[in-house]
Amino acid sequence: MAYLVLARKYRPQTFSEVIGQEHITRTLTHAISSGRVAHAILFSGPRGTGKTTVARLLAKAMNCEAGPTPTFCNCCQSCREITTGGAADVFEIDGASNNSVDQVRELRENVKYLPAHSPYKIYIIDEVHMLSIAAFNALLKTLEEPPAHVMFVFATTEPQKIPITILSRCQRYDFRRIGINAVVEHLKKICSTEDSRIDDQSLWLVAREAGGSMRDALSLLDQVMACSDGAITYEYVLTVLGGIDREIIFAFSDAVLKGDIPVILDMIDEVYDRGHDLKKFYEHVVQHFRDLMVVKMGNAVTRLVDLPESEIQRMQDQVRPVSAIFLTQIFEYVFNEETTVKFSVQPKLALEIAFIKVAHIRPVLPIDVLIEKLDTLRQHIYDHGVDSYGCDDKAAPCSDQYSDRAGQKLIQDQEALEQIHDPVQEFVEQKPQADLSPDSIWQRIVDMIMETHPPLGANLAACRLKSFDGQRLVIEVNGSGFNLTMIRREKNMAVLKKICHEVAGEKLDIVIHENISKQDDRQKKNQDDTRLRQEALSHPVVAEALEIFEGKIEDIRIL
Numbered sequence: 366m367a368y369l370v371l372a373r374k375y376r377p378q379t380f381s382e383v384i385g386q387e388h389i390t391r392t393l394t395h396a397i398s399s400g401r402v403a404h405a406i407l408f409s410g411p412r413g414t415g416k417t418t419v420a421r422l423l424a425k426a427m428n429c430e431a432g433p434t435p436t437f438c439n440c441c442q443s444c445r446e447i448t449t450g451g452a453a454d455v456f457e458i459d460g461a462s463n464n465s466v467d468q469v470r471e472l473r474e475n476v477k478y479l480p481a482h483s484p485y486k487i488y489i490i491d492e493v494h495m496l497s498i499a500a501f502n503a504l505l506k507t508l509e510e511p512p513a514h515v516m517f518v519f520a521t522t523e524p525q526k527i528p529i530t531i532l533s534r535c536q537r538y539d540f541r542r543i544g545i546n547a548v549v550e551h552l553k554k555i556c557s558t559e560d561s562r563i564d565d566q567s568l569w570l571v572a573r574e575a576g577g578s579m580r581d582a583l584s585l586l587d588q589v590m591a592c593s594d595g596a597i598t599y600e601y602v603l604t605v606l607g608g609i610d611r612e613i614i615f616a617f618s619d620a621v622l623k624g625d626i627p628v629i630l631d632m633i634d635e636v637y638d639r640g641h642d643l644k645k646f647y648e649h650v651v652q653h654f655r656d657l658m659v660v661k662m663g664n665a666v667t668r669l670v671d672l673p674e675s676e677i678q679r680m681q682d683q684v685r686p687v688s689a690i691f692l693t694q695i696f697e698y699v700f701n702e703e704t705t706v707k708f709s710v711q712p713k714l715a716l717e718i719a720f721i722k723v724a725h726i727r728p729v730l731p732i733d734v735l736i737e738k739l740d741t742l743r744q745h746i747y748d749h750g751v752d753s754y755g756c757d758d759k760a761a762p763c764s765d766q767y768s769d770r771a772g773q774k775l776i777q778d779q780e781a782l783e784q785i786h787d788p789v790q791e792f793v794e795q796k797p798q799a800d801l802s803p804d805s806i807w808q809r810i811v812d813m814i815m816e817t818h819p820p821l822g823a824n825l826a827a828c829r830l831k832s833f834d835g836q837r838l839v840i841e842v843n844g845s846g847f848n849l850t851m852i853r854r855e856k857n858m859a860v861l862k863k864i865c866h867e868v869a870g871e872k873l874d875i876v877i878h879e880n881i882s883k884q885d886d887r888q889k890k891n892q893d894d895t896r897l898r899q900e901a902l903s904h905p906v907v908a909e910a911l912e913i914f915e916g917k918i919e920d921i922r923i924l
Contacts, residue, residue: 372583375555377418378439378448380426384551384579385543386415392538393419394435397426402433403536405508405517407493409524410540413578416520417457419540420489421447423518424455428483443483454483460492460521466499473507476515486515493519494526501528508534542577545569545671551579552586561590563597569673570602609641614653615679621654621695622687624724633716643712647719651703654696656680661689691728698723803833807840810868818860824851825861831878838865839876849879894923 377383380390389408396402406423408416422437425444429437437444446452458472472488480486490496496504508517508531519535521527552568571589575582585606589597592605603610613636620628636646656670660677661684670677684692702719709715807830815822827848831841842849851857858875866873898921901907910916 370584371555371559371587372580375583377415377422379437380419380422380435383415383419383422385547386419386540389419389538389540393423393426397423397433397435400433402427402516404511404515405519405535407519407521407524407527407532407535407537408540409521409537411542411577412522413575413580413582414540414543415579416540417489417491420518420520421455424452424485424487424489424516427485427487427516428452428454433484452483454480454485455487455489457489457491460490461495464496464500466497466503469496469500469503473503476507476512480514484514487518488516489518489520491520492522494521494523498528501531505530505534543579544577545572548572548575548577548579548582552582555583555586559590561597562595563589563602564599565673566599567597567602570599570606570608574606574608607641609636609646609649611676614649615683617650618653618657619683621720621723622683624726626721626724629720629724630717633713633720637713643716644707647699647703647706647712647716651696651699654692654699657684658689658692658696660684661687661692688728691726694726694728695723698726803830806830806833806868810865813864813868814860817864818857821851821857821860824848824857828852837874837876839878841878849877853877897923 380394383390393402402423406420408420410416425432425437425439425447426435427433428443428447430441430443431438439445439448443452443454447455450457476486476488478486511517517535519527524532524537549565549568549572552571553565556563556568567589568586571585572582574585589602589605593601602608613632617629617632620632633643637643656672657680659669660666660680666677667674670680672680699719702715706712706715706719810830811822811825814825825840828840828842831839833839842852852861862875865875901921902918907918
């Protein structure tokens with residue numbers, strides 16, 4: 366007899382044997398028990414998660430001699446035929462190779478005939494999204510109102526490709542990716558049954574490579590077991606599957622966290638020399654930094670990080686001296702660079718550039734710490750003055766991991782000037798002396814308004830101070846009427862009066878002198894151009910030329 370692969374040999378034969386899809390098997394069990402099974406059911410989800418298997422189990426439950434029952438016997442003629450794939454009343458159709466409208470019409474004609482010896486005629490269409498639009502349309506009416514003895518079970522990995530008219534006629538069940546822990550436990554049972562000696566670390570590697578697919582995991586385990594005639598070691602599994610050792614991932618992430626560029630480049634070169642796929646290596650690194658970030662947060666680690674307990678503990682030790690915000694910075698950068706590495710024609714260079722940049726990332730302080738430092742600095746300057754916050758040249762270097770004492774003081778002084786010094790107060794402290802000219806006073810007013818209220822400052826830039834006698838300040842508004850309108854707004858006049866009073870004196874009258882008869886250069890140029898065009902159009906020579914040549918004017922250019 367031909368060898369039966371593990372994925373077929375250990376295919377679940379009851380609802381209770383299905384791994385990782387309890388939400389679906391429980392619902393179907395209740396529906397069968399209560400007699401509320403829909404006539405059209407859609408199973409969607411990733412590959413290898415049990416869609417076709419559950420469809421067969423549902424067919425057994427509906428056609429068992431003791432049924433419909435969720436606890437079918439697996440011994441009657443119908444159950445045995447479904448198990449072997451030769452049931453006369455259960456039709457498994459591949460949607461990819463039977464996707465034409467003619468084949469669906471043939472199916473539609475056959476559904477009217479009664480089943481051979483079972484209660485129901487059940488059609489299981491795998492990869493149903495591969496049907497053509499015409500085939501879907503031909504199926505609509507039959508799917509909505511099939512004969513009482515007919516059931517449809519569809520399976521697909523891409524439900525978004527199925528027309529909404531089909532989806533609305535089906536009861537949909539979404540299959541989930543199977544967790545690594547569940548996959549490992551199932552593989553352990555199979556290895557025990559097969560009398561195969563394989564360590565847990567190797568099983569975790571197999572489950573991780575499967576990516577949540579039980580069928581892929583069993584296929585990989587089959588490959589590993591076929592290539593060994595004795596105990597299976599972790600190094601052997603790495604060689605057979607071409608996986609990347611977790612020790613390399615941990616060592617590489619340590620070098621990244623320390624910013625050790627020579628080690629980073631050396632390890633990338635080592636991975637490249639071993640023949641590993643660098644793009645896949647990058648995916649592992651991105652996933653590892655994501656897991657490190659989650660472990661640092663500390664909440665629901667076992668649920669969000671699908672790794673063995675020993676690795677989670679090791680990751681906790683790895684991130685203990687690192688801040689959460691620093692890990693977030695690194696993860697955000699490597700995630701954003703994934704597309705660059707994935708589509709690069711030279712992934713090794715792309716990988717090196719990406720992690721050289723990562724190594725230069727410096728940790729930032731949390732915002733609450735920055736606020737606390739600013740408050741402390743503000744209070745110190747308020748109590749002792751700015752000059753008291755000096756730097757002692759003889760002081761010992763700061764041991765802070767983020768910066769030395771000089772750099773920290775420079776940042777603190779800069780932040781202090783930005784936070785504490787008010788622009789208005791600076792100008793008040795620097796009031797003009799009595800011997801300053803009106804032009805100097807006006808320039809100071811404009812500069813101050815430009816700094817605090819840029820839109821108003823732009824309007825005042827076209828104006829000038831006509832006169833100032835210490836008590837009365839006359840401003841001449843030039844340009845267009847727009848400037849005058851903007852300056853005379855109540856809000857802008859309040860700002861202008863406030864700043865003029867503070868700069869030039871407390872008791873000061875402000876007079877706005879209109880001088881908008883002079884138009885700005887652009888408006889004057891436009892008027893001149895219009896005048897010249899009109900003169901050209903009305904010129905006798907132009908008129909005579911148009912008449913002689915029976916022409917028309919296409920364009921007038923002003924030289």
